[in-house]
Amino acid sequence: MPAPRNAKTASNKLPWSGRAAAVDNAQAEKEENSQAKRSPSSPQGAPKKRSAFGDITNAHKSRQITGKKETAKAAPKRAPKGLAVLGVVKNNETNLRKPPSRIPLEPAQATEADCTAKKGPGEVVEESPSSELVAQEVLPIEDIDKALLADPYASAEYAKDIFAYMREREEKFVLPDYMENQPDITRDMRAILVDWMVEVQENFELTHETLYLAVKLLDHYLVKVTTMRDKLQLIGSTAILIASKFEERCPPCVDDFLYICDDAYKREELLAMEIGILRTLQFDINIPIxxxxxxxxxxxxxxxxxxxxxxxxxxxxxxxxxxxxxxxxxxxxxxxxxxxxxxxxxxxxxxxxxxxxxxxxxxxxxxxxxxxxxxxxxxxxxxxxxxxxxxxxxxxxxxxxxxxxxxxxxxxxxx
Missing domain, CATH: 1.10.472.10 (Cyclin-like)
Incomplete structure (x- = not known):
């Protein structure tokens, strides 16, 4: 049986900013490092196994004993470092509670024609009251990328274009109601599978981007392929493998996924499923999350x-x-x-x-x-x-x- 992947510690993995995430603040990356790379239920012995989804209705019974042990674990020592960074953030919730600044427009100077009403010869010229100009509230739009223009790693000058491109691409990946075309799987089965995928993300200390992308790959594959319930966990684990190769600097290997599935599948099945998912999706897996x-x-x-x-x-x-x-x-x-x-x-x-x-x-x-x-x-x-x-x-x-x-x-x- 291959050695579990938990031998790798969080200190050996640098925070991964992601492709589109490179435009975000580098300070935010440091703040979430304690969350994304070291979760409270990371394994101290070996990753938790779960057999294939033949017993999908009682999938959590085998985890009740291990769950009690995990709740007794102490918090990671690195957590306070992530919390300490909050003191550096100046634009915090206190600023959010302040009312928006009001920038009144300067009223235009009234002309002499506006202030007087000229009449005929010999008549008195009467002054009319000038019209009151109501000051308008102007709420300026902040340039959130301006502060990062000097950082070559932030790619702040491309931020707006990148996210505009992602907004265009997400229209291509709108999911239909596909469960009606799946005779052997249900919504509950999918929910239990995703719950297991969250555990895998924690055990392998993967980024959250990997988890979100893996769920997207799962759904888009189920849209096009009718699946039996005994292959559902194989699809989920393979989706995480593909997402890890796309997002992680050091993705888990095939043996790790075979181990986490309790050797319910063979290596050839996992590799064949990987090829099947990629071909079905036409290798277009850069899905906005x-x-x-x-x-x-x-x-x-x-x-x-x-x-x-x-x-x-x-x-x-x-x-x-x-x-x-x-x-x-x-x-x-x-x-x-x-x-x-x-x-x-x-x-x-x-x-x-x-x-x-x-x-x-x-x-x-x-x-x-x-x-x-x-x-x-x-x-x-x-x-x-x-x-x-x-x-x-x-x-x-x-x-x-x-x-x-x-x-x-x-x-x-x-x-």
């Missing part, structure tokens, strides 16, 4: 790491929910951030956010309400990976935060 848009939008809002982590938690919960697969990545990211801002009692959708996201404030409330409903009511006991992950103090324990009341959220969205 919500995680990249979310980081960009949070930068526009000057959100702290705690607020951004709350938005990430909401966004990651949607990966398991089939009802959200048809949403565009940018709209989903914008709605998750807006809900997080409202939950933290911060300002709403600013002109800067509207400019860089492309969404106006009135376009987001319907999806924001659905996300809040997901937080409040829809909680499957079989799906524990995401909530357990974000309940750790490395992630500010955002999963323990009380969701907003629906009526209060309705009022907050109107302000």
């Amino acid at each position: 919500a995680y990249r848009f979310l980081r960009r939008f949070a930068k526009c809002a000057h959100a702290t790491m705690e607020t951004l982590t709350l938005a990430r938690f909401i966004c990651e919960l949607t990966l398991q929910e089939y009802d959200f697969v048809q949403e565009r990545a940018s709209r989903l990211a914008a709605s998750c951030l807006l809900l997080a801002l409202k939950m933290k009692n911060l300002s709403g959708w600013s002109p800067t956010l509207e400019h860089y996201s492309g969404y106006e404030a009135q376009e987001l409330p319907p999806l924001v309400k659905r996300l809040n409903f997901l937080l409040t009511y829809r909680h499957d006991e079989r799906l524990k990976a995401v909530r357990s992950k974000y309940s750790h103090r490395v992630f500010f324990e955002v999963a323990k935060m009380t969701p907003m009341d629906m009526l209060k959220l309705e009022e907050a969205l109107q302000t």
Whole structure:
């Protein structure tokens, strides 16, 4: 049996900014390093195995004992370093609570013709009151890339073009309702598979971009290929392998995925599935994901790491929910951030956010309400990976935060 991949420590892996993520602030990369590369449930012995999805209904029973052991683990020692960086961030939530600056326009000088009314000869010239010019409020749009122009690694001069290109590409990857064409798999099976994929991302200490892209590859493959349930885990693990090769500097090897699947599949099957997925998708796997848009939008809002982590938690919960697969990545990211801002009692959708996201404030409330409903009511006991992950103090324990009341959220969205 091949040696587990957990021998590699977080200190050996440099933070990966990603392709489109290179335009984001290098400081944000350092802040999220403690989250992306060292998760609270990373293995101290070996990655957790799970057999193929023949026992899909009781997939979590074998993990109850190991789950208790993991909750007793101490937090990673490197976590305070990530938290200490928050003191450096000057544009924080305190700034968000301040009212926007008002820049009144200077009234134009009234001419003599405006101030007087000339009459005929011998008549008195009467002065008429000048018309009052109402000062207009001008909310300037901030250039969020200006501060990074001197950093050659940030590619700030290309940021707007890159994200505009991603917005165009996401229209090509809109997912249809494909579950009707899958006779042997269900929404619940897909949700359990994605829950397992989150565990793999933690165990192998992969970036969140890898997880989001792997779920996208899974969905786009299921759109085109009818699959049996006994091959579902093979597709999920292969999707992570492909996404790792695309996103990671040091991706896991094939033997690692065979091990994590409890040797339920052979090497030849995994390699054949990799070729099958790539050919089915025509090797076009640069799919826009919500995680990249979310980081960009949070930068526009000057959100702290705690607020951004709350938005990430909401966004990651949607990966398991089939009802959200048809949403565009940018709209989903914008709605998750807006809900997080409202939950933290911060300002709403600013002109800067509207400019860089492309969404106006009135376009987001319907999806924001659905996300809040997901937080409040829809909680499957079989799906524990995401909530357990974000309940750790490395992630500010955002999963323990009380969701907003629906009526209060309705009022907050109107302000």
